[in-house]
Amino acid sequence: DQQVKQNSPSLSVQEGRISILNCDYTNSMFDYFLWYKKYPAEGPTFLISISSIKDKNEDGRFTVFLNKSAKHLSLHIVPSQPGDSAVYFCAAAPNTGNQFYFGTGTSLTVIP
Amino acid sequence: EAQVTQNPRYLITVTGKKLTVTCSQNMNHEYMSWYRQDPGLGLRQIYYSMNVEVTDKGDVPEGYKVSRKEKRNFPLILESPSPNQTSLYFCASSWGVGGEQYFGPGTRLTVT
Numbered sequence: 001d002q003q004v005k006q007n008s009p010s011l012s013v014q015e016g017r018i019s020i021l022n023c024d025y026t027n028s029m030f031d032y033f034l035w036y037k038k039y040p041a042e043g044p045t046f047l048i049s050i051s052s053i054k055d056k057n058e059d060g061r062f063t064v065f066l067n068k069s070a071k072h073l074s075l076h077i078v079p080s081q082p083g084d085s086a087v088y089f090c091a092a093a094p095n096t097g098n099q100f101y102f103g104t105g106t107s108l109t110v111i112p
Numbered sequence: 113e114a115q116v117t118q119n120p121r122y123l124i125t126v127t128g129k130k131l132t133v134t135c136s137q138n139m140n141h142e143y144m145s146w147y148r149q150d151p152g153l154g155l156r157q158i159y160y161s162m163n164v165e166v167t168d169k170g171d172v173p174e175g176y177k178v179s180r181k182e183k184r185n186f187p188l189i190l191e192s193p194s195p196n197q198t199s200l201y202f203c204a205s206s207w208g209v210g211g212e213q214y215f216g217p218g219t220r221l222t223v224t
Binding site for chain 2: 002041097102
């Protein structure tokens, strides 16, 4: 049973606009939440993370929001750039931090 | 250069023929992990290791073995591969629990 879900397999956005990628989870014991970006033929690379004690974390154009009551996570990319086109995975881990659960990924296409 | 390396990158084998996929990291990371990526299922954790001689099962450990005799190496062993183990495999490492993981480039395995 998928504990972390990304319900949108794909998303297309115009360059310069905001991209919003969503992620839902079922396990209330998750404490660590991370976003990874993956290009074809490469391994995932870390993008941004947030712990359960926060509801927002920013890093440049990337912001992650956490709504614990809704068990919902989102990644905002502003402004979107063509180089952001990739598959984005959200991941979660419980407070032991050793077992990670990944979503199925959302393929983002930023149109120039 | 800080990196996680995996070998081989591509492997085609037959059912029942034992194989090992090697993983090595040069960042002195304590934590290492193996994942498989399958269409529609995202990344699923196979095994992880918190330190030398300490390994534990992830979400999908059946049919796999691991060992952690040295800090830098974490090989994945398939004693008797079967076609349902055809997948894209990633090794990852991180400083500690809950943190960002550095992924290798992936190993595409086909079992016929």
